[in-house]
Amino acid sequence: MFPLLAPFTIFKLALLTLQLQAIPITLTLSPCKNSCGNIPINYPFGIEDGCGAPQFRHMLNCTNDLFFQTPSGAYKVQSIDYDKKSMTIYDPAMSTCSILQPHHDFVMTDIQSAIIPPSQDTVFVLLNCSIDSPVLNHYKYLCFNFEGHTCDELYGSCNAFRVFHLFSNSSPPCCFTSYNTVKFMSMNILDCTHYTSVFNTNNLKGVGPLDWFYGIKMSFSVPDTGCEICKQSGGTCGFDTDTEGLLCLCSTSNNSTRQCGK
Numbered sequence: 001m002f003p004l005l006a007p008f009t010i011f012k013l014a015l016l017t018l019q020l021q022a023i024p025i026t027l028t029l030s031p032c033k034n035s036c037g038n039i040p041i042n043y044p045f046g047i048e049d050g051c052g053a054p055q056f057r058h059m060l061n062c063t064n065d066l067f068f069q070t071p072s073g074a075y076k077v078q079s080i081d082y083d084k085k086s087m088t089i090y091d092p093a094m095s096t097c098s099i100l101q102p103h104h105d106f107v108m109t110d111i112q113s114a115i116i117p118p119s120q121d122t123v124f125v126l127l128n129c130s131i132d133s134p135v136l137n138h139y140k141y142l143c144f145n146f147e148g149h150t151c152d153e154l155y156g157s158c159n160a161f162r163v164f165h166l167f168s169n170s171s172p173p174c175c176f177t178s179y180n181t182v183k184f185m186s187m188n189i190l191d192c193t194h195y196t197s198v199f200n201t202n203n204l205k206g207v208g209p210l211d212w213f214y215g216i217k218m219s220f221s222v223p224d225t226g227c228e229i230c231k232q233s234g235g236t237c238g239f240d241t242d243t244e245g246l247l248c249l250c251s252t253s254n255n256s257t258r259q260c261g262k
C-alpha cells in the first residue's frame with residue numbers, strides 16, 4: 001500500500017516518525033549542558049548557573065570555546081581530565097618559546113586558589129629578571145632547579161627569547177618557581193619583564209624547551225556532597241541559585257534535594 005500514498009503523505013509520515021523519535025530524547029535531556037566544543041562538562045563544573053557544584057560557580061564560560069574565568073582574565077581551557085582531576089588552560093597573553101609578550105599577572109580568587117590551584121608539576125618561569133629582583137636576592141630560595149634546565153638553554157633554543165641575548169653578552173637571570181611565588185608577589189614586584197609557564201614538568205628531564213608543554217595545569221578537588229547518589233538516580237548535580245543549597249536536577253521540570261524519583 002506504500003506506493004499508493006501521495007509523496008506528501010510519505011513526507012508527513014517521515015516527519016511524524018522523526019518527531020516521535022525526538023520526544024524521548026528531549027525528555028531525558030539534562031537541564032545542564034554537558035559539553036562545550038569538544039570538552040566534556042561534568043561535576044563539579046557547570047556552564048549554566050545552577051549546574052555543578054556551587055563552589056565552582058561562575059568559573060567556566062562557554063562562548064564558542066571554553067574559558068576559565070579569573071580576576072586577571074579568561075583563559076582558554078584546553079582539556080579537562082576527570083580521572084586525574086586536572087584541567088589545562090592557556091594564557092593567550094603569556095610568552096612561550098615562539099612568542100614574546102609583556103608579562104601580566106595571573107590572579108585567581110581565594111576560592112580558586114583553594115579548590116583549583118595550579119598543579120605541583122606546573123612551573124612558572126620568570127624571564128629577564130633585573131638584578132634587583134627579590135627572587136635573585138632575599139627570596140632566592142623560591143627559585144629551584146628545574147630538571148637541570150638553565151636560562152641559557154631557554155634563551156638559546158627559543159626564537160622568542162633570543163632577544164634577551166642580543167644586547168648583552170651574558171644572559172639576564174631567570175627563575176624557575178612555583179605558583180605560590182606569583183600568587184604572593186605581583187609581576188611588578190618580581191621585577192622580571194616576561195614569564196611563561198610549563199606543565200607536566202616531571203617528564204621534561206633532557207627535553208629541550210621547544211618541546212615543553214606551555215600553559216598551566218590546575219588540580220581540582222571535587223566536593224564530597226552525595227553527587228553520586230543523584231547521578232545514579234539519573235540526575236545531574238546542581239544547586240539553588242539563590243541559596244546555593246544542593247539540588248539534584250532530574251529533568252527540566254523537576255528538581256529534588258537528593259535523588260530523582262524520591
Ligand SMILES: *[C@@H]1O[C@H](CO)[C@@H](O)[C@H](O)[C@H]1NC(C)=O
Binds near residue numbers: 049255
Ligand atoms: C531546578 O533547578 C534549576 C537550577 O537551580 C533551576 O534553574 C530550575 O528552575 C529548577 N526547576 C524547578 C522546576 O524547580
Ligand SMILES: *[C@@H]1O[C@H](CO)[C@@H](O)[C@H](O)[C@H]1NC(C)=O
Binds near residue numbers: 061062069
Ligand atoms: C567569556 O569569555 C569571553 C572570552 O574571553 C569574554 O569575551 C566574555 O566576556 C566572557 N563572558 C562572560 C559572561 O564572562
Ligand SMILES: *[C@@H]1O[C@H](CO)[C@@H](O)[C@H](O)[C@H]1NC(C)=O
Binds near residue numbers: 131
Ligand atoms: C630586559 O630587562 C631590562 C630591564 O631589566 C629591560 O630594559 C629590557 O628591555 C628587557 N628586555 C626585553 C627584550 O624586554
Ligand SMILES: *[C@@H]1O[C@H](CO)[C@@H](O)[C@H](O)[C@H]1NC(C)=O
Binds near residue numbers: 253254255260261262
Ligand atoms: C517531581 O518528582 C517527584 C518524584 O518523582 C514527584 O513526586 C513530583 O510530583 C514531581 N513534581 C513535579 C512538579 O512534576
